[in-house]
Structures are given as C-alpha cells and as structure tokens.
Amino acid sequence: MTSVMGAGPTPMNRPPQHGAPTQGERPVEPLVFEKSVPGQRGVDLPPLDVPRADLPDGLVGEPVAMPELGQHDVMAHYTHLSHRNFSVDANFYPLGSCTMKHNPRVNEWAAALPGFAQLHPLLDDEQIQGALRLLYETRCFLQEISGFDEASLQPAAGAHGEYTALKVIRAFFRHHDQEQRRIVLAPDTAHGTNPASCTMCGANVVAVRTQDGYTDLDDLRRLIDEHGPRNIAALMITNPNTSGLFDSKVGEAADIVHEAGAKLYLDGANMNAILGKTRPADFGADVMHFNTHKTFSTPHGCGGPGAGPIACRAEFSPFLPVPQVMMADDGSFYLDRDRAQSIGKVRSFIGQFGVYVRCWAYISACGADGLTNVAEKAVLSANYLAARLADVYEMPWFDPAAGRYCAHEFVTVPRRLLDKGVTLNDIAKRMIDYGVHPPTMHWPVHDCLMVEPTETESKRTLDHFVEVMLRIAEEIERDPESLGEAPSDAPIRRADEVAAARNPVIVWEA
C-alpha cells in the first residue's frame, strides 16, 4: 500500500484552533452563559412608537436570564462552536443508514427566498399558488419514484411518517371492520423507530427473526400462524434492509403478508440504493415513508429538520392526514382540509414546507436519469469500499466471488482486530483523529460498523478512507493499547458518557 500519510495521523480536515482559554493543550469553549456580561446586547430594536399600556395585574414576570453578549461575541461564540463540529462539508461522514450526502447550496438559497420563507401558514390558497404548486409537484415526484398512487407530505420526519402510516393502516382496517388487526411484525434488525411508532399507535410489535441479514420467511409464516392471520395488521420492513442488502425475497414476503390480509410497510430509509432501479409499489409494498434528509439531500442540520412523507396505494387515500395538497380542474392548487375519513392532523399547519423546497430543488436538479445515477454511484461506492477493505475488516454478508454484493452500505464486524484487545469504540474514536466521522456502530448487530459512503464522494476521498482504515488496522497490530487513547487530535479527549448518564446535568446552573 502506498500511503498518502506520514507517520502520525493526518486529519482530512483539522478543526481550526482559536484563542479560547485552554485546559491542558486544548482550548475549552466557555458556555455562552459564562461569557455573559450584564448590560451587553447583540442587537437593538427601534424605539417604541406607541404609548405604553398598563401591564396586566399579577401576570408580569421578571426578565428571563438569557446570556448578555455584544454582537461580535455572539458571532465569535457560534463560529468557535462550528469549529468543533464534523460535517459533510468538511469531513467524510459515512454514517450508515443516514445517507450523509452532499447538500447543494442552491437548495438553501431557494428555501430562504422571501416568497417561500416568509409565507404565513394561514394565508389563503390563492395567495400561495407558487408554494402549493411546489408541494403538489413534490407529491407527484414522490408518487412516481415510489410507484404509488398517493402521497402525503404531512409527517415531519421518518419516525413521524411511520407513525402516520400506521395510523392510516389502522383506520383502513377499522373502516373494513377489521379493527382486531393490531399486531405489527418487524424484523429483529428493524430501526428502533419501527416498534416505538407501533406502541404510539396502540399496536403490538412482534419481532421476526433474521438470518444472514435477511428476514426469515419461515419465521414470518410461523408468527402469522401463531398470532392468527386475522390479527396481523402489517409487516414493517426496510429494503434494502438494515444490513445493507436488497432482500430478493421481498416479493415472497409481500405475498405471505397479503395472503394474511395484512399490509406491507416499507421503511424508506434506504431508498438511495434503489432510485429508478425498482419501486416499492413494484415489489409489493402497500405504504412507505421517505426520509427527505437522507434520500433527497435536504440537509441533516445536526439532527433535523427532516421530513417523512408517506406514499401509498389508492385504497388508503381517504384516510391520509389533512390537509392534502390538490390540483383543481382549472389547474390551480388548493389544500383539501375536508376529508371525512382522514385520520386527522398529525402536526400543525401544512407540514415541513421549507424542507420540501429543498427536496423539490434536489429532485428537479437530478431528473430521472440523475436519480438512477445516484443509486448507481451510491451502490458502486459502497461496494468499492467493501471490496478494498474486506481482507482486513470482515464482512459477514459481502462476498463478490459468490455474487453477494452490498447495496449502498455495508456492515463489517472486525472480529480479528477486536480480538487483538481493542474495542469497536477504540476504532471509531481513532477515525476521528484522521478526520473521518465514525460509521454507525453496533447496529444492526453488536460489534459492527455500518458504512455508507453515499454517491457524492469522489474516488479520491474513498481511497483516502481505505487508507485510514488500513492504517488503523496496522496500528492495532502494532500497538493495540494506543487506540484506547483516541481521539488524541479532537477538541476533546474521549467524553465520559457513563458519568453523564449517572449524574445527568442537562441545564447549566452557575
């Protein structure tokens, strides 16, 4: 291997240092409250131009203890904090299942246009025809990409989409006098949101075994028999699944579920791998959600906002949440708020409009061929990384010689390295020293890393990542204990998460 790196870690991007107080060698960024100077203020307001009114008796409180900083210090504080954060812009960020792709800035520009960003949610439909057109077209895009007849843009995030869809399924069954269908089956490797969403809908979750990363169809049949086909509401699957594999037997699973009179729900977290290659409606799903922040590059924003639109077959249409964006016969657009069988509202107002502006811009930039290209490059990149690393990092389900490829992400359980006496956490934290954001850990199986490079990384970045991973493996061979010190080149050394949970401090008290 020709290394592009010297003896020590060469970060892909070192967070810039700044002149904050230090403890040891590293700067410590004081809390904004610690920087507060009484009387300071970051921005002013015009003088009051009306007479003062009497304040209501007994209802007035004291000013709230917000930090007091001058404008320059406000800027400096958040700029310093930004330097202490990895991001897709600055770092390789292969967080499996999260699809951390590049975020085009034209999308941000669009969402900030005054004609979008400053629209009040209760304006009349005629005042927001441009916005409603955008929402309607987005709805159509999602229907086309999924192959479904209907889509609802109401849910605020993926988990909220699951919740909404499960409510819709329950309303459907209630309407068909099958309210007893309360059991939702989900693979034991499902996203944690799946069972949690079921609970919130009053459904009972039963785990289906997985084998070699795939849903075990025999176990699925057994569970349906055991609980009674009449009691099953749905099977919730992710496909490509949470092991990074497209489940070839998804059609068969759909048949089994449909035979029981139940519905197949698709968690669309991994849509990036199949855009334009196969459509959920084609492989037997009945309802699904998208994660726009994953598949359609509406940015992740340190944990949101996302959007979790759902798409479904026409039979569910009457039950979708309100409002629904519609096109009238005259080509104008309106929000339909009167749907007698709707499950009702799942959030206030109209939905994550600003997120859909970005989603529309992304899909419109790509077009049909572009989306297919996204899937191809995402899958190519993941398989390339897997192929380059498989000799050192064992991959339980990746074997190109046997025709077993991964989809857009792969799972490694680096057993040989772990047997040298390092923990998975040691490996992950060492990656931070090299400027790489660690992949998803311990999920879907214990001691695994799940790596998702996405389609927007260059080959150069992918190659660099391979070298980082091989170098870490060498370090483990040479001196496994040294990894226990990692990270050594980050704003902090390893955070004591155990202490944080044992003695929780979640607000600042001076």
Next chain:
Amino acid sequence: MDYTQITPREQTAMLEAIGADNMEPLFGAIPETLRFRGDLDLPPARSELELQRDLTEMAAHNHGPHDMVCFMGGGAYDHFCPVLVDQLIMRGEFLTAYTPYQAEASQGALQAFFEFQTQVARLAGLDIANASLYEGATAVAEAVLMALNVTGRRRVLAAATLHADYLAVLRTYLSDLPVELVELPADGGRVAAATVRAHMDADTAAVVVQSPNVWGQLEDWSGCFDAAHEFEGTCAIAVFNPIASALLKRPGDCGADIAAGEGQPLGVPLSLGGPYVGLFAARKRFLRKMPGRLIGRTVDAEGRPAYCLTLQTREQHIRGAKATSNICTNQGLLALRATMFMTAMGKSGLREMAEQCYHKAHYLAGRIAALEGYALTFDGPFFHEFCVTCPRPVTEIVEAAKRRRILAGIAPHGRRMGGIGGPNDLLVAVTEKRTRAEMDALVDVLEELGG
C-alpha cells in the same frame, strides 16, 4: 445538475476492484421481475441557473408577509430576526452534520444544544428541557403522552381554547389509545379554574391549558393548575409562547409541571408552517421519562468540560417498543436557530421585544375598539393577539385590507382555524415589527368598512 463526482474511468477502475464487469451485478439482488426498466416520469434534469430561474418564478407567485403588512398570528408570528442568525445557521459545520452521536466530533452542536436546553428551561421557568421536538402541536401531544406514562391514568383534560391544530393533533395521538380526552369548555374566551375543578377526578393524568390561548387571551394558569393539583400526581401542562415568557409569568411560575410550545417565534422563518421547532420543558422528576434527545454535560478523559447525548436508554434506538417516544430526527437546525436568536437578543432584548408586542397590540386593540361597530370579543387580558368582532362578515374585511396590501388577521371561523368563533370575528396579532403607521392604516380600512 449531477452532484456525483466519479468519472467513467474511475468507475471502470472501481468495478475492477470489486470484480464486476459492469454495474448490473451490483443490482443483481433485485429479481428481474421486480426491476423498474422504464424511465421515471420526471421533468428533465435542470442546471443550477435553471433552478434559480424556476424557483424565483414559483416564489413570485406567492404573496404574504414579505410583500404585505402582516397582522396574522394564530400560532405562527411575524417576528424580527437579526441577520446574524441567518448567516450563522448557514455554516456548513451546522447545516451538514447529523445527530451528534459521536461526542468528540460534535462538541459544537452538543454545546449549542446544551445551551438551548438551558435557555428553554429558563423560558419555561422549569428545571429541564430537551433538545427539541418537531413543532408545537406534537410537543403538546408528547407532553400528554408523558403524563399518561408517568401517572398510569387514562383521562386527559384539555382546554377548548387550545390552538385548533394542537387539539386536532392531540385527538389524533390519543385516538388509538385507551384514553379519554375531555375538552374543558371556555367562558368568555378563557377556561375558568372552577371548570377545571369540576372535571377533575382521580383518573386524570393531565390538565392542558394554553396561554396566550387560541384567542390570544391570557389564561389563569395558576388557578387552573392549583385545581389540577388538588388531585395528587395530576400533571399540569402549560402550552406557552416563548416571547410572552420574556414578559409574563412563566409556566413554572404558575405551577406547571410540564411546558410545551411552538418555538417558531424565536427567529424561525414563517415558511408556510414549517420546519418549526417544538419546545419541551419539565420538572426534574420527569427526567427519565422525557421524549427526545437530551444533551448532558460531562468531562473528557482529561477532565475538560464535554457534552454528549445522554439517557439514551429512554430512546427508540435502545428501547424500541418501550421507548418514551418514537422521535429520532428532531429539529436540530431550528433549535440552533432559536438558541442563536435568544443569545443575540439577550436578556434585555427579549424583554423589550415582548414589551413592544404587548404595547403595540394594546394600542391597536384600543384604536379598533374605539371604532363604531367594532368591539373586542373578549374582555380578559391579552399579550400580542386579540379577537375583534366586526360589523360585517370578516371575509369582506380581509379582502378589502388585502387590496391595501395588508393581511388584516385570521378569520377563526374558517376551516383553517378549526371553525371556531363567529363569522364576524377577526383574530389580529401584532409583533414588534409593526409600526404605528401600519397599524393606523389597518384602522383606516376597518373604519371605512364599519358603521
């Protein structure tokens, strides 16, 4: 625009490394019968310049607070936001990071969320707060779910004066659970403490009261929550407005156990209703039952202050079906916006903003009430929003104002606000952004249509 970067030549090399002749084998797991072989029916790909043109065109077909004077509220308010917030929030280090699972690579976001939690707790007058929920309505629903979970009881009392969407979402969230939702009727635009008392019983998990409420009226939180607490363990849930909290008594000051609210007024663009940010605060005893992400302060291996996600065993990715909530992705970037906004405004700025809202709203209310044919619908105290009963159907007034490029307010009678109130009611909100001249112009329109 193609955002991928792998060249055809690189693709060939990569396929070679994989041991595949072309792309087909990589998709071989998809059975041929399930493959989509057509072309997606989508508009052709667009360049960035074309996107800019098309989006500008679409945005130009919208009219609202950006080109009209806005007196609309109803749960979303046209507040001032300093430019520095818009600039800072676009930093890629915030925009393009995800949930801070890896503490050492995410100290910036973690510290900012910890500061956000502190600010929200202080605004609510309560001990603790989480790192955000989706928006106001689901925050209220989550508060109720937490109260049900903590108390093990099955009855919820919610003021009929809650925002119509909040009530609607609450109905949705409780509809498949073995729970009874009772709406507390209002009298004169507010819910009386005696009404709460009359509906209480030992199976009541929560009493939910919003102030300012859907009419802009300030409720008697203290009285209502005292009535709730006559039964031990009942959770008093205050639905609050963060700007009002900078001037008025906060949920915690009035005996609330849990506070939930819409954070949009804290520097978040109106954006046709989202993305917004749900605020959620509570007393310390609820810590392990809280929904959503919590950031904790700790130390690193060398004793430096450090921040990390904590108490994750409450959450869906650990606890699955027994999690306190299903929420995963929250509203991180909007929480960052809100914390930047609160820091930029500071203690005195936030107070002044709230005071200006109050005084301006009272100025306008006084002027409208003095017009012939117009009267304030309710006589209770209000903050920055009030209801006026007009001498003619409010749709006529709204249309006339539109022609003067004024958004006069909201017709609560319409479907969008749940069909509350009468056909002549107009809900008017006034923020610090409105000038005396703008308010006088609205008064002129009303005067012309009055009498």
